[in-house]
Amino acid sequence: MRTAMTAENTLIAEAGYTPVESPESSPEALIERLASAGRIAQRTLARMDSPAKAHALHRAAQALREAEPDVLAANALDMAAGAARGLTGAMLDRLRLDSGRLAGIADAVDAVADLPDPVGDVIDRAERPNGLQLSRVRVPIGLIGIIYESRPNVTADAAALCVRAGNAVLLRGGSEAIHSNRAILNALVKGLVEGGVPADAVQLMPTQDRAAVGAMLRATGLIDMIVPRGGKSLVARVQADARVPVLAHLDGICHTYVHAAADPEMARIVALNAKMRRTGICGAMETLLIDAAFPAAQDIVGDLLGAGCELRGDSRAQALNPAILPATDEDWDTEYLDAVLSVAVVDGLDAALDHIARHSSGHTDAIVTADNAVAERFLGEVDSAIVMVNASSQFADGGEFGLGAEIGIATGRIHARGPVALEGLTTYKWQVRGNGQTRP
Amino acid sequence: MRTAMTAENTLIAEAGYTPVESPESSPEALIERLASAGRIAQRTLARMDSPAKAHALHRAAQALREAEPDVLAANALDMAAGAARGLTGAMLDRLRLDSGRLAGIADAVDAVADLPDPVGDVIDRAERPNGLQLSRVRVPIGLIGIIYESRPNVTADAAALCVRAGNAVLLRGGSEAIHSNRAILNALVKGLVEGGVPADAVQLMPTQDRAAVGAMLRATGLIDMIVPRGGKSLVARVQADARVPVLAHLDGICHTYVHAAADPEMARIVALNAKMRRTGICGAMETLLIDAAFPAAQDIVGDLLGAGCELRGDSRAQALNPAILPATDEDWDTEYLDAVLSVAVVDGLDAALDHIARHSSGHTDAIVTADNAVAERFLGEVDSAIVMVNASSQFADGGEFGLGAEIGIATGRIHARGPVALEGLTTYKWQVRGNGQTRP
Known part of the structure; x- marks a missing residue:
C-alpha cells in the first residue's frame, strides 16, 4: 500500500488530474464546459439498455475495490488536513475511510447496479378516437448536480444512482474530502468507461471555488436538477440561490x-x-x-x-x-x-x-x-x-421502503416526495404513434 | 343588461370589492396574508371528496352564466381602457368577451368539474417483509400561483383546474383585464362558496403592483408552485426571478x-x-x-x-x-x-x-x-x-391527448412534462400502515 504521506500534487497527478484547476476565465464558463460535456455523454448513456448500465456499474464497483490503496492514501491526506484544521471527532469520523467502509461503498454500487431500471417503463397508454396511440414512457432527467459535504461515500452512491437511471452527474463535494472524492471518482470512471459509459458522464468539479457552486445553481438549461446532500445550512443556501430545480430535504420535525x-x-x-x-x-x-x-x-x-x-x-x-x-x-x-x-x-x-x-x-x-x-x-x-x-x-428511509437506496428524502411537494430513489431521477416523455393523422 | 358605461368605482363596489387595494405595508406582507388565507382554505378543500368538488364547480359555472351582465359590463370597461391605451386589434380581441365566449368559459368549468379527480388515486402499493403496508396516494399540491396576461378566460380555466384537484389558487392577471377578471372571480367564488368551498380557495391579487408579483415568485413555503401563462417575456421573467418551483412553457421549436x-x-x-x-x-x-x-x-x-x-x-x-x-x-x-x-x-x-x-x-x-x-x-x-x-x-395539446383540459404544456423536465392537466396539479404522499413495528 502506498504511503499516505505522498505530496498532494504528486497524488493528484497520479490520480490522473492535472494540478491546474480550470483554465476558464469565469465560473460560468467552467460550468458551461462541464455541463456541455456531461450532456453529450448523457446522450450515449440514455441509449444504453439496462443490462449495459448494470454491467458498467459492476465494473465501477470492482474498480473501486481495486483502487483501495489509492483511495485510502488519498483519504489519509484528507484526514491529516482535517486534523490540522481542527475538525471535530465526529467530522473526522464522517470523513474517514478504511478497508471495510470502502468495501461497503463498492457493495452499495453493486446493489444499485442490480436495482430495477425505471427507464423505458410505460406509465400509461391510451388510444384516441382518431387512432393516435399515446404512451408515457420514463426517461432520464438528464444532467443532475449533486452538492454535498464531507462524506466521501456520497461520491459513489450518488453517481451510481444517477447512472443507473441514465443520467449524467456533476458532483461538487466538500473541500475537506477532496482527495478522497477524486480518488473514488477516478476509480468509478475507470470502471464505467470499461463498461462503455463515456467518461464525462460522471464528473467532479475541478475547483473548490465557491463561485463555481453559484454558477451551478444558476445553470438553467445546462443542469436539469440539483440535489443538495448535507446539513441545513447547505440545503438552505442551495434553495435560496438556485434557479435550477432543487430536490431537497430541509427539516425533519x-x-x-x-x-x-x-x-x-x-x-x-x-x-x-x-x-x-x-x-x-x-x-x-x-x-x-x-x-x-x-x-x-x-x-x-x-x-x-x-x-x-x-x-x-x-x-x-x-x-x-x-x-x-x-x-x-x-x-x-x-x-x-x-x-x-x-x-x-x-x-x-x-x-x-x-x-x-x-x-x-x-x-x-x-x-x-x-x-x-x-x-x-x-x-x-x-x-x-x-x-x-x-x-x-x-x-422513513428508502431502504426500509424497499427502494434499494435513496438519493435523499424530499420535503418539497414538486416532482418527488419522501424517499427518492431511481424513479425520482427520471422524468417521462409522451410517445405518439400515428398513421398520417392531421389535426382538423 | 346593465350599460357598459357604469363608472369604474361603482362597478367595483357592486362586484363586492373595496376600492382600497391592500392595507399592507409591503408586498411580502400582502402575499403572506393572501397565501396564508389560501392555505387555510385549501385544508378544507383537501377534505372534500370528488363529488363535492364537482358539485361546487358546477355551481361556479352556473354563477358565471348568471353573472353575464356584470361580466360583460366589466369587460366593456377593460375594452374601453384598452382602446384608449392603444392596444392592437389582436390584443383587444384576446381581451373581448361576449355572450358566446362567456358561455364557452362556463361550459369549460362544467367540463373540468366532470373530469376524473386524481386525488386519492393509489399510485402503487407494497408490503414489506416486516408487515408494513406502503401505498403512494395522490394528494393536492397545495397553493398554486397563476400569473397570466390578457385573456380573462384563464381566470376561470385555471381556477377550475386547481380546485378540481383540491388546490387553492392565487391568480394574478394582467392589468388590461382587471375588471373582467374581478367580475369572473366574483361569480366563481359565489358559486364555489354555495358548494361548500371556502372563499379564500380562489383569490385574485387585489393590486396590480409589480412588486407583489416579485413577492409571489419568492414566496417559498407559502406558494407551492407557480404556473406562468403568457408570452415568452412573461415566462422568462418568472423563470429568472422565481424561488418557488415553476411549471413553465418556454419555446416550441x-x-x-x-x-x-x-x-x-x-x-x-x-x-x-x-x-x-x-x-x-x-x-x-x-x-x-x-x-x-x-x-x-x-x-x-x-x-x-x-x-x-x-x-x-x-x-x-x-x-x-x-x-x-x-x-x-x-x-x-x-x-x-x-x-x-x-x-x-x-x-x-x-x-x-x-x-x-x-x-x-x-x-x-x-x-x-x-x-x-x-x-x-x-x-x-x-x-x-x-x-x-x-x-x-x-x-400537441391536452385536449387532443384526452386530458380534458390543460393548465399548460411544460417544457421543463421536472415534475410534469408536455400537456399538464389535473395529474400535474397533484403530488403524492406515502401512507404506511403498521401494527406496532419498530426499526431494529
Missing part, C-alpha cells in the same frame, strides 16, 4: 401522536423507538403528542426519561412527571437531532391534527391508535410526505 | 423530419398541417427536415409555398425551389409562430437526430416514416416532451 385508543404497550415501544433508536436521523421523532384521554401517558414519558432523553413539555405534559422541563414556543418548531423531545398533551384527534398542521415540517408524522377510523382520518388529513399508523417514524 | 422511407402523400399532408393549420400555436412546426433520399421533397415545399408559407432553407433546400430564401444561423433556433418555416436537407436519421438535439426546444418533434425500426429509434432517442410518428405536431 416528525410527530408521533398517541391517540386515546392506542394500545398502551404498542405506544410505549413505538414512541421509544421513534425517538431513541437513533436520535440524529431525519426520521427521528422530535415531538410527542399524547392524547389527554390516553391512560398510560406516564409510562411513555417514564420510558423516554429512563432511556436518557430530555423532555420539554407544555404545562399538562409537565404534570406527568416532575423531570419534564418547560417547553418554549421555539421547541415546537425545533429539529433537535439529539436525545431531546418536546411533549404536548392534546384533546383528541382534531387538536393533534391542528398541532401537526402548524408545526410539522412535512417529513414524517405518525399516529398510534387501535381505532381504524381515526387512523384513516390521520392518514388522509396529515399533509406530510410520509404518514404512518402504528409504526416508528424511524422507518 | 418543433421539428418534422421526413424520412427517406416516408409515404410521400402522408408526408405532404402531415407537413402542411403541422405548419399551416394554425401557425401561432406552440405545437406548430417551425423547422422541416427533409431526408436527401426522400423522393418527393419538391412536392412538400411546393405545397407549403402554395399555401402562402415563407420558406428559409439551407443551400440544399434552396435547390428544391427558387422561391426558398436563404436561412441564417438564427433561423434554426427561431420559433416563428407565423407562416414562416426553416427547411434543411439532411443525410439520414442520425443527421436528423443531431439537428434536433442541437436546435429543438424539447417541446414536440415528429418523424414521418414507413420504416418501423427508424420510427422506434426516433421515439427513443429524441429527448423532447412529445415525440410523434406519422402525425401532425399540431396534436
